[in-house]
Amino acid sequence: MEGRRYTLIVIVMTIAVIYLLRIFGLQVVSQYWKDRGTALTEKEVVVYPSRGVIYDRNLKVLVTSQTVYDLMVLPKDVLPFDTTSFCNITSLTVEELRNILKKAVTYPNVRYKPSAVIKQMKPEEYAPIAGELYRFKGFYAQARTLRVYPEKAGALLLGDVGEVTKSLMEKFPEYKKGDYIGLSGIEKSYENELRGQRGIKYVFRDNLGVERQVANGSLDVKAIEGTHVVSSIDIDLQKYGEKLMQNKRGCIVAIEPKTGEILALVSSPTFDPNLLLGRARGTNFLALSRDKQKPLFNRATQAQYRPGSIFKIAQSLTALQLGAITKDTRIPCNRALIGCHGSHSMDDLEMAIVHSCNPYFRGVMQRVVEGGRNPKNRFKDAQIGLGLWRTQIMKFGFGTNLSTDIPGVKKGLVPSPEYYDRAYGKESWNFSTIYSISIGEGEMLVTPIQMCNLACIVANRGYYYSPHTVKKVGLNGAPRPEFAQKNDVGVNQEYFDVVISAMEKVVGPGGTANGAKLQDIVICGKTGTVQNEPRKDHSVFVCFAPKENPKIALAVYVENCGFGGTWAAPIASLMIEQYLNDAIKNVERETHILEQNFLNQ
């Protein structure tokens, strides 16, 4: 029996060795358990930088960030607690609380990972909870930031932010789930500047329950705050524009001609940008996207309208530059060829612009297109002529996106010879097929921002800066370099004299926009009435003011309301008054506009 003591000792030793080998495997050999433990106990906390503030041109805050709180629960730390008082402070029902806690431990949620109890509480909602939270082990609050719009205007222009979607994450791998990204407007086009740089903080909870830095913070990455952005918008003008356009479909674009800075970009009907914030975002977005008046559609940059008579300005300048006419060219008002209005018969260029004489501009276009550049074949001649015309027209920015900083700008359409070849067949069209584009009808499509840009070109006598919404990146910064680049339209300066003089007369006695006249400011403008069978015509007006040293150029487009001089021109006039005088003297005119409702026409 003596030998048996050794058997027992061998058994004990064997077990001890097996156990030590196993422990050695768990502790020293395997990295797996350490990784899992680190993942559980060390948190990689994302430090969200505060997103840049967007200011207006006078440094009024347009968009800023507000802290909201998510109430979180970590089930493994929850101790039995007084549910009634918890429900009282959070205004949840006991039933709701039970469901939330059940969900927090039901797969794929697990006991040792936090889940949200209440999302996005405003500070005033969180304040009463904050002081009581210590009584409930396992519950804590997590701060996040939301965008807020104190001025409640410029919704589409400023844009919005939202959580990145799966498809966006695939496109921009630097974004992670739960990150916010600019989805439209300035928020989208200046996303890189506004968002700043996310930081990472590694923390673990020590035995006092305090979160402490891992490795003294040497692994941490500091967050870099987002850059502030100074918009070129004059928020007072923007708000006034939105007010004037209430109950109307259409848009106003206002640009400072000397710089290309957009002063106002109104698309109507509009909405309070604060509707797309926080918990209500989903429902409100759905309601807006289903609205028949399409408030989410930015008419100023995305609507492609026929320009109508305002296009005669571009036509005049093109014809002059191409040498097809001079300012003294007279063309009879032959209404057998194309309809006209008012009484005039044999206008020169200036008066033709003032009277908006359709046969005159039909004649002008004929001279441009049928330039006799290929005398043997009038089809080929038209092809060459139209090509030359198109090149010049596109220098005004038509048919291009103008390289703005606004997302989703449409190009419009300047029909090319190839376009007509496709439509009618090669050498099967000539001037008589395409003449309606001579007065801005037919296939021509332009966006309101292009119309306003045309006004800028005239105001500047021959050049423009790409319209942009941001004046400075950073409070003391500069605009993006491309916006400091002058775009010359290639029209001799002296050709502008006749056009400007005509535009002045449009707003003068007997002019089509006489109703838009201001006592102290000389406005140069051009009305347009765009046919829109079978519904009512669109009312259009482009202008700049004052005549000497222009400070503002405008394009106003009001859908389905009638003659250009009746609605669009007074609105533009009021905008000029607001911007240049900061006060409205023509109260009657303002009241008249505000009272109109064209939404159902």
Add this chain to the structure above:
Amino acid sequence: MSRSRNNSAVGPIDWPIIGVWIFFVIFGWMTIYSAAYDAAHPMPFDFAKEYGKQMMWIAISVLLAILTLYIEGDFFAKFAWVIYGFFLMLLVLVLIIGKEVNGAKAWFGIGSFGIQPSEFSKIGVGLVLAKYIASIGGGQLKNMQSRMVSVAIIGMPAGLILLQPDVGSLLTFVAFVFVMYREGLSGNVLIVGFAAILFGVLSIVTGAGTADIPFWGEQSGVWMLIIVLVILALLVLVYARNFIPPRNRRKMYLIVIIGTIAASSFSYSVSYIVDNILEKHHKERIYVMLSLPVERKDADYNAEMAKITVGMGGVMGKGWLDGPMTQNNYVPEQWTDFIFSAVAEEWGFVGSLILIGAYVFLIIRLMFIADRQRSVFSRVYGYCVACIFFMHFLINIGMVIGLAPIIGIPLPFFSYGGSSLMAFTLLLFIMVRLDSERWSVLK
């Protein structure tokens, strides 16, 4: 031989054992302090926390230890049956007036404290078993009668514990099988036991799946094991005759047939018990240990957390009070059965090595002490003590590192709890006292 300390009432004390006991108690308390640490109650004497209460249990245990050293060794032999009977009575009583904790009636509740008689009953079993074997002569557990009596001595308290039911405490009674082996029980029992464990595991693993058996269809996988077993037996029966002389064949046939039937029934029973008789959570624990798929997503939560906690330790450990898993309470009630995970995380492989080394030292030193006894009683009792510590060590540490299913038994001197600390201290110090008298007692 030096007898420097024999002028006192206490004879020569085995100081290495006392030393390792002191080491365990201090290290154990430190670990409980770390595992249960609460920033709101940092004082070691705070009775609101486990470490405060444990401080009290330690004080009581020290008094019990000293008291035990002053009791004549004779007393334990004489009163073995009385002590055994007393604890047996407590085990009956606890079934009637006990407090139910986690589905087992194992505790007497006294205020906010509890006493667990099953921890103390092992002392009684050890003493009586020692006395019985001494009466028939050491190393003589060879005939059926002596074995039956021994099994009865162990079985009575074990049966009462099964009624609680407390499977963990029950399993520790397997310790006495090792003692019986030391005293003459056939080694085949150990081999059969070991084989049974292996075969049982195989049955559970195959039984967890299903098998598509020809002409019978989809059946529990354990049938596949039984079919393989029968085929093997048939092969042996057919071919073995070539190698075995005719006079032994009859015996061989009998062994193979009975063995096959026994193994098949055992295999099926194990599978049946796991599937139909064990409680769901027991089945899950066994499945988790064997890495078999479990329905409930977090059934393996404790086992996983324990392994992660051990793994976090690395070579040198995270430092006392600095183990991130321990300090953030990822292992539920870590100061009780899973306390080794806290040691492993905060003291690393070095700490684990020292701790396991200390247990091995304690167990082997106890066996060594037992073997130097002149009285059979003292020797058998010494082996009882050593084997009880070994069983607790085997099951508890094995559970924490994922080599044994989750069975709730304390790690001696480490796990929080008054009953276990006092019982283990008494168990140990009775042996120390018996050892101190080894020169004077000649029995």
